[in-house]
Amino acid sequence: MYSYNPKSKKAEEFINHQEILDTLSYAEENKDNLPLIDSIIEKARLCKGLTHREAKKSTKSMIWQRN
DSSP: OOOOOTTOSSHHHHOOHHHHHHHHHHHHHTTTOHHHHHHHHHHHHTTOOOOHHHHHHHHHHHHHHHO
């Protein structure tokens, strides 16, 4: 088994089932954390790059806020 490495060029190293589950859990746990959401959106606005976890969190929150 490979260790998780988000910068790897090998799919086996940057696609990790547990990391996906952890990211979904993180998004669910923080869906109402407006300061965190604002900081993620600001980071994206400044073109600083987002982690997969930040992208998932901000996307899920923006969808809920618009409904």
